[in-house]
Amino acid sequence: MKRNNIIIIALCVLIASCNNGEIKTNSEKKESIDSTAIPEMVELSKDQIKNADIVVGKPESKDMFSTIKVNGVIDLPPENIITVSVPISGYLKKTTMVPGTRVSKGMVLAVLEDQQYIQLQQDYLTAKSKLEFVELDFNRQKMLNETKSVSDKIFQQSKADFETQKILLKSLSEKLKLIGISPDNLNESNISRMIQITSPINGYVSKVNVNIGKYINPSDEIFELVDPSDLHVRLTIFENDAANLSIGQKLYFSTNNRPDQKYAASIHLITPNIEEDRTTSVHCHMIGFDKRLLPGTFVNATIELNNARVIAVPEDAVVKWNNKPFIFIEETNNKFILTPIETGTSTNGYIEVKTILPNKNIVIKNAYTVLMKMKNSGEEG
Numbered sequence: 001m002k003r004n005n006i007i008i009i010a011l012c013v014l015i016a017s018c019n020n021g022e023i024k025t026n027s028e029k030k031e032s033i034d035s036t037a038i039p040e041m042v043e044l045s046k047d048q049i050k051n052a053d054i055v056v057g058k059p060e061s062k063d064m065f066s067t068i069k070v071n072g073v074i075d076l077p078p079e080n081i082i083t084v085s086v087p088i089s090g091y092l093k094k095t096t097m098v099p100g101t102r103v104s105k106g107m108v109l110a111v112l113e114d115q116q117y118i119q120l121q122q123d124y125l126t127a128k129s130k131l132e133f134v135e136l137d138f139n140r141q142k143m144l145n146e147t148k149s150v151s152d153k154i155f156q157q158s159k160a161d162f163e164t165q166k167i168l169l170k171s172l173s174e175k176l177k178l179i180g181i182s183p184d185n186l187n188e189s190n191i192s193r194m195i196q197i198t199s200p201i202n203g204y205v206s207k208v209n210v211n212i213g214k215y216i217n218p219s220d221e222i223f224e225l226v227d228p229s230d231l232h233v234r235l236t237i238f239e240n241d242a243a244n245l246s247i248g249q250k251l252y253f254s255t256n257n258r259p260d261q262k263y264a265a266s267i268h269l270i271t272p273n274i275e276e277d278r279t280t281s282v283h284c285h286m287i288g289f290d291k292r293l294l295p296g297t298f299v300n301a302t303i304e305l306n307n308a309r310v311i312a313v314p315e316d317a318v319v320k321w322n323n324k325p326f327i328f329i330e331e332t333n334n335k336f337i338l339t340p341i342e343t344g345t346s347t348n349g350y351i352e353v354k355t356i357l358p359n360k361n362i363v364i365k366n367a368y369t370v371l372m373k374m375k376n377s378g379e380e381g
Helices: 002-037 046-051 115-146 152-178 367-380
Strands: 041-043 055-057 060-075 081-084 090-095 108-113 194-198 203-208 223-226 232-238 250-255 263-270 279-286 298-314 319-321 324-332 335-340 343-347 350-353 362-365
Touching: 041 367, 060 343, 060 350, 115 152, 232 250, 232 263, 232 298, 298 343, 298 362, 319 367, 324 367, 335 367, 362 367
Parallel strands: none
Antiparallel strands: 041 335, 055 362, 060 232, 060 298, 081 223, 090 108, 108 194, 203 223, 232 279, 250 263, 250 298, 263 279, 298 350, 319 324, 324 335, 324 362, 343 350
């Protein structure tokens, strides 16, 4: 029995030794594969380089930015949104305007009619005619007063009548101008019961609030016009990001219906307060004009924060191995060395390289193709 126990113990030790030896061997084999899976250098033939479209070149000196991504809308300044009304009440006689109609400055938007317009023209012409009489009387009384033929009181009354009539004529003249009638061209033969409402801007009609036959008061909004020539971008910025912004910073934005189309703008105004939702508004001037952009359109924007001149390579030049970035440096013709790097900011298809690089060419296009070739070479080895 004692002899059997000794044999069993010996067998257990032997089995354990064999298992440990097998585990060690597998571990060593895995370590060997990992260490040789990717050699440091790979050599490609000219045909391989040509067929894989592998391109070499120098790292570049680039202006790189850290960025923040925000949302906003296309907006217009208040002076580009015009509410059209009429200074003197009247009935709408004619209009062809509908929302979206393009208008130019001076174009007729609507025609109104009312007896008030006739009365105003009559009052003006009557006042103009009376002014001629009052002026003649004033000049006559002035001459008589100089010779002491009339009293000062009569002369002063004549002068007051003359001044009063000039004031009346001037006020009536301004009222005529308000409704689009030229006082200089008005006479008894061209008095009209109708006036024209014209567009003060170039743009388009965004709202129509009237219909034919409606009586329109001065407080009524007839049309709303929009001048899209000064579109800007209004962005919503969170409190934590607002402190990093400054006037003049550049940004790029796109719309949901054209996500691949990038538009440039720059920060023009930063609202100096934080709202209850912990955001503030930033107004940006667009660089260039695209008539396809409409007020109210939602946008996605990327703001460039800080500018620095750095060494950068195309994104296609950087490969990842074991979650670490590498590039391929050309040692000699067609021979490339896998070199670890430290990366920084990524902007517009380029990646900042913080590692000091030798003055040599690197693979700037299809670097992953070189990595796969190197991996295959390691596995074959």
